[in-house]
Amino acid sequence: MRMVEEGVTFPQGFLAAGVEAHIKKKDVDLAVVYSEDPCQAAGVFTTNKVQASCVSYTRRAVEQGPVRALVVNSGNANACTGPQGVEDTIQMARLVAGELGIEPHEVLVASTGVIGVNLPMDRIAGGIKKACSQLSKDGGESASAAIMTTDTVPKQAGAELTIGDCAVRIGAMAKGSGMIHPNMATMLAFMATDCAVDKEALDRLFREVVSRTFNQVSLDGDTSTNAMALLMANGMAGNHPLTAADPEFPVFARALEYAASQLAKAIARDGEGASKLLEVKVEGASSDEAARTIARSIARSNLVKAAVFGEDANWGRILCAAGYAGIPFRPEGVNIYLGDLQVCEHGAALPFDEAVALEVLRQPEVLIRVTMSEGRGEGVAWGCDLTYDYVKINASYRT
Amino acid sequence: MRMVEEGVTFPQGFLAAGVEAHIKKKDVDLAVVYSEDPCQAAGVFTTNKVQASCVSYTRRAVEQGPVRALVVNSGNANACTGPQGVEDTIQMARLVAGELGIEPHEVLVASTGVIGVNLPMDRIAGGIKKACSQLSKDGGESASAAIMTTDTVPKQAGAELTIGDCAVRIGAMAKGSGMIHPNMATMLAFMATDCAVDKEALDRLFREVVSRTFNQVSLDGDTSTNAMALLMANGMAGNHPLTAADPEFPVFARALEYAASQLAKAIARDGEGASKLLEVKVEGASSDEAARTIARSIARSNLVKAAVFGEDANWGRILCAAGYAGIPFRPEGVNIYLGDLQVCEHGAALPFDEAVALEVLRQPEVLIRVTMSEGRGEGVAWGCDLTYDYVKINASYRT
Numbered sequence: 001m002r003m004v005e006e007g008v009t010f011p012q013g014f015l016a017a018g019v020e021a022h023i024k025k026k027d028v029d030l031a032v033v034y035s036e037d038p039c040q041a042a043g044v045f046t047t048n049k050v051q052a053s054c055v056s057y058t059r060r061a062v063e064q065g066p067v068r069a070l071v072v073n074s075g076n077a078n079a080c081t082g083p084q085g086v087e088d089t090i091q092m093a094r095l096v097a098g099e100l101g102i103e104p105h106e107v108l109v110a111s112t113g114v115i116g117v118n119l120p121m122d123r124i125a126g127g128i129k130k131a132c133s134q135l136s137k138d139g140g141e142s143a144s145a146a147i148m149t150t151d152t153v154p155k156q157a158g159a160e161l162t163i164g165d166c167a168v169r170i171g172a173m174a175k176g177s178g179m180i181h182p183n184m185a186t187m188l189a190f191m192a193t194d195c196a197v198d199k200e201a202l203d204r205l206f207r208e209v210v211s212r213t214f215n216q217v218s219l220d221g222d223t224s225t226n227a228m229a230l231l232m233a234n235g236m237a238g239n240h241p242l243t244a245a246d247p248e249f250p251v252f253a254r255a256l257e258y259a260a261s262q263l264a265k266a267i268a269r270d271g272e273g274a275s276k277l278l279e280v281k282v283e284g285a286s287s288d289e290a291a292r293t294i295a296r297s298i299a300r301s302n303l304v305k306a307a308v309f310g311e312d313a314n315w316g317r318i319l320c321a322a323g324y325a326g327i328p329f330r331p332e333g334v335n336i337y338l339g340d341l342q343v344c345e346h347g348a349a350l351p352f353d354e355a356v357a358l359e360v361l362r363q364p365e366v367l368i369r370v371t372m373s374e375g376r377g378e379g380v381a382w383g384c385d386l387t388y389d390y391v392k393i394n395a396s397y398r399t
Numbered sequence: 400m401r402m403v404e405e406g407v408t409f410p411q412g413f414l415a416a417g418v419e420a421h422i423k424k425k426d427v428d429l430a431v432v433y434s435e436d437p438c439q440a441a442g443v444f445t446t447n448k449v450q451a452s453c454v455s456y457t458r459r460a461v462e463q464g465p466v467r468a469l470v471v472n473s474g475n476a477n478a479c480t481g482p483q484g485v486e487d488t489i490q491m492a493r494l495v496a497g498e499l500g501i502e503p504h505e506v507l508v509a510s511t512g513v514i515g516v517n518l519p520m521d522r523i524a525g526g527i528k529k530a531c532s533q534l535s536k537d538g539g540e541s542a543s544a545a546i547m548t549t550d551t552v553p554k555q556a557g558a559e560l561t562i563g564d565c566a567v568r569i570g571a572m573a574k575g576s577g578m579i580h581p582n583m584a585t586m587l588a589f590m591a592t593d594c595a596v597d598k599e600a601l602d603r604l605f606r607e608v609v610s611r612t613f614n615q616v617s618l619d620g621d622t623s624t625n626a627m628a629l630l631m632a633n634g635m636a637g638n639h640p641l642t643a644a645d646p647e648f649p650v651f652a653r654a655l656e657y658a659a660s661q662l663a664k665a666i667a668r669d670g671e672g673a674s675k676l677l678e679v680k681v682e683g684a685s686s687d688e689a690a691r692t693i694a695r696s697i698a699r700s701n702l703v704k705a706a707v708f709g710e711d712a713n714w715g716r717i718l719c720a721a722g723y724a725g726i727p728f729r730p731e732g733v734n735i736y737l738g739d740l741q742v743c744e745h746g747a748a749l750p751f752d753e754a755v756a757l758e759v760l761r762q763p764e765v766l767i768r769v770t771m772s773e774g775r776g777e778g779v780a781w782g783c784d785l786t787y788d789y790v791k792i793n794a795s796y797r798t
Contacts, residue, residue, distance in 0.1 A: 049728055050730045080715060082747040117748060316515045320624050322449065323450075327448070331479065348479050348480060
């Protein structure tokens with residue numbers, strides 16, 4: 001397996017474009033991704049009880065499958081927009097289908113941006129027309145830029161591997177950056193592959209991958225109305241279709257997870273106002289899920305995040321945040337490390353060199369490792385520090 | 400019922416003192432409260448899996464009852480301090496018992512402050528001796544000051560009412576202010592009354608009151624290792640002991656809840672770096688518990704808190720935070736009000752006067768009201784805004 005810095009057009013048969021539809025004040029803000037062959041699709045969607053209409057629309061399209069295209073706009077989430085919002089989502093799919101000569105139910109739709117404002121459908125229509133006419137193998141980068149909201153950098157990740165005798169490719173893009181600016185809907189991740197995979201195996205695998213990667217990113221703890229992660233697999237690599245029992249399935253699974261984790265880390269690193277990436281590893285929990293839950297609780301804690309910003313080796317906050325994750329464990333079995341430096345043993349203080357701790361905390365990536373004595377469960381979560389800029393960015397937007 | 404600004408020594412038979420034990424660098428930091436007659440006690444304790452030894456000790460003393468005294472130190476939480484920490488908690492109870500001629504199991508113990516450092520027991524012992532020698536009816540105020548950590552003001556609340564022909568009094572003190580400074584253990588609340596109340600009725604009532612008041616305060620979302628709320632009832636008012644079936648029980652219940660809610664609001668108002676008190680009312684939820692959970696989710700949202708700081712009428716964030724509380728509801732049945740100004744109708748945007756919204760958000764107390772169409776459940780939560788000062792206070796402490 002080889003990791004590459006490529007996006008959604010890296011796998012065979014995928015074309016894309018990102019264009020200026022003038023939904024935002026400036027910059028590209030509408031992306032279309034198109035696959036020459038029909039795709040098996042898998043999706044994981046926000047659990048928020050308030051969901052934008054694109055969430056239910058796209059969930060249905062994924063379930064029905066196969067799909068051919070994806071349209072995403074930034075700048076307006078089309079959430080809390082009533083019956084008109086539902087109509088506008090359907091219209092986006094219709095417009096793309098019309099341009100590409102496919103069916104509306106083959107088009108996945110995602111939106112991100114301000115809540116509570118109806119989409120400017122004339123500009124959306126113009127953008128869709130333009131994007132569909134510009135689809136190309138080089139369009140992955142502009143597509144990844146067009147889905148950004150308060151993200152400061154586009155986020156792409158890819159991988160190349162061999163299944164049987166076939167070269168198989170994975171390419172992906174994502175946007176994140178807290179719930180941010182106005183009421184930007186947090187996280188969107190779009191993964192594409194030319195691997196042929198059995199639909200049921202793809203579904204299950206994608207759920208697992210998302211639970212270990214995108215769901216482990218905690219920026220400000222708020223869960224958006226629009227978040228979704230989608231995977232499209234068009235099978236154009238020509239490999240024998242993988243089932244979960246196939247001996248080569250784990251190779252594909254690892255590559256997919258690796259690409260997803262690269263994006264998850266990129267999202268955390270680019271959290272609103274963030275100056276540091278925070279990686280929290282929990283080992284020895286009662287299960288992998290327990291470990292992931294505890295890791296998220298630590299990565300989400302305002303007190304831990306503020307201490308990382310202040311480069312303060314405050315392990316008490318880490319143990320405390322582990323304690324309120326809702327997962328039982330024995331505190332006396334807990335050790336805590338900052339990087340390689342142990343700062344807590346058996347749940348109690350351990351004398352440590354403050355200068356070494358400061359050196360660890362000064363790095364742009366800070367690793368917190370927590371070991372427990374409950375079992376063999378492992379999990380990682382990513383977050384960022386809590387900074388003055390976070391408050392500044394979020395204190396006002398609409399004005 | 401009459402509300403008064405009095406503390407724990409307001410009810411008959413309660414004496415208190417707050418002294419300088421030199422656990423903190425300055426100020427009073429050790430309090431003792433004593434009741435001339437034995438007390439029925441009730442307690443609600445932190446649900447964090449990492450608990451200071453005083454939590455299990457005091458829980459047992461409350462269960463066993465009756466109790467006579469309470470000792471609290473600030474500046475050191477005696478949490479994550481191993482077997483020595485357990486021994487020190489017991490020793491605190493023994494020292495108080497020795498001074499007052501009572502039994503150690505009649506002494507409730509609470510600590511708040513830095514995590515992971517053993518108590519300076521020589522200074523604790525000196526402080527206990529001094530406090531026990533200074534117990535008086537005037538000592539409530541110094542006791543309320545001695546339990547403070549990063550609180551900027553002491554917090555007391557009291558009430559006077561009549562049960563039968565007897566004047567009954569309630570007096571209380573609390574400390575809050577985020578998890579703050581170092582790893583200060585959040586919330587401690589101590590309520591005293593001279594009302595005679597049946598033990599079982601007292602237990603159940605106190606649990607209900609805490610669930611509607613102290614548990615509805617969300618400062619930074621972190622739940623401490625040391626939080627507890629205690630109620631001591633010595634029966635010295637001479638009323639017939641109240642049972643839950645007594646027609647006058649609701650009068651006492653209302654007074655107790657009112658005093659507790661005054662303290663809960665005072666804690667929220669004094670959150671770390673807070674410039675505004677945030678009150679979130681949810682009406683029309685499927686149950687009171689559902690309403691309280693949704694209200695907490697809104698009051699806890701970093702995005703809502705930052706918007707209140709920025710005086711930005713960002714109702715989308717409010718609806719979004721309601722949506723991820725984990726409670727099902729129909730978004731199209733939701734209306735949102737800032738003060739009296741409606742800003743969202745049927746889950747969608749409603750044109751409103753920005754100047755009026757700004758006027759509401761400029762006040763030191765901001766009321767967010769959310770109405771739903773699920774049932775008759777109601778609940779209130781309190782929080783504060785997220786400010787630059789919050790980050791500043793929490794970015795470094797140990798250094």
